[in-house]
Amino acid sequence: MSDEELDQETAFSLLADDTRVRIIRELGRATASPETGIPTLPYAELKSRVDIRDSGRFNYHLKKLVGNYVAKEDDGYRLRWPGMVLYRTIVAGLLTDNVESTIERFAVGTDCHRCGDSIEAHLYETLFRVRCPSCDANYTDIYFPSHGLRDRSEDELLRAVHRRSRTMLDATTSGQCPWCASEVTADIHAGDGSLPSLHDTRDFDAYVVYHCTDCTGFQYMPISQVLLYHPVTISFYYDHGTDLTAVPEWTLEWAVTGRTTTVLDTDPWRFSVRIPLEDEELVVELDEELEVVDSAITARDR
Ligand SMILES: [Zn+2]
Ligand SMILES: [Zn+2]
Structure with a gap:
C-alpha cells in the first residue's frame, strides 16, 4: 500500500x-x-x-x-x-441521493430533433436528463447536486442545469476533467448505429468520447457540440446579438445532431460543421484533435 x-x-x-x-x-x-x-x-x-x-x-x-x-x-x-x-x-448533498429533493418529469418546451415529440427533463438517480420520452434521444445528461433542485421553478432549474452542463463540458472539451482536474483525452469514433450510452438513440457518422483515465469521468458528444464552447462560435452568435452561453444546448439542432456535420476525412479525421444563424452561416473545419483549423462566414441559402 x-x-x-x-x-x-x-x-x-x-x-x-x-x-x-x-x-x-x-x-x-x-x-x-x-x-x-x-x-x-x-x-x-x-x-x-x-x-x-x-x-x-x-x-x-x-x-x-x-x-x-x-x-x-x-x-x-x-x-x-x-x-x-x-x-x-x-x-x-453530493454524498446522499436525497429523495426529498426529487422532481416530477416536465416538458422543456423544445421538440425532439429526431422524432418531433416534446422533450422532457427528469432525474435519474442524481443525473439530470433532458431527453425524448418517445424515441430516447438524449440531449443532456449531467450530474446535478440535489441541493440545487430546491426552491427553483422549472425555468430556473433548466437555466441552472444548462449553466452547470456548460461549465463541466467547457472544462472537458478544453482538456481538463471537471471532477479531478486531470487531463482528459478525446477519442473520435465512427458511428455505427450504437453510442456508448444505453440511453441515447441519436446516431452520428462520428462522435467524440472524452475520458479521464484517473477518475473514470467520461463524456461523449456529437462532434459539432465541441463548437458550443469555442470562441469562434460564441463570437459569431455575439455578432448577431445573442449570447450563445445562455442558449440551452438541447435547443440547437446543429449542436445536438450530426445533420450539419460532414466527415471530410477519416485518416486523419477532419470535419466541416455548418452553424446556421439568421441570414448567415458559420462554416468551421475541425482536425483530428477537434481544433478549429479554418472558419468562414457565408450568406445563407434559404
Ligand atoms: Zn424523439
Ligand atoms: Zn478525472
Missing part, C-alpha cells in the same frame, strides 16, 4: 463519527457567510453550537479532526481546506 492510499483511508476513517461531521458542519456554517463569517470559533462557542455536554467526548472527537480537517489557532478553531471541501460536499 502506498503512503497516499494510507492517507486517503485515514482521512475517511477520521470522519467515522456523527459528532465529527457536526463539528465540521458548525465550523463551516460559522464561516459560510461573507457578512457574518468569522475566521475562527472559540472552543466554548464551538462546543455549544455542536450541542454536546460531555467535554471528554467532544474533546476526543475534535482532536481527531485537528490536523487534516481543522486548524487550531490561538483564538479558536477553523476549517482547513479539506474541511471546507467536505463542508461544501455535505451542503451540496
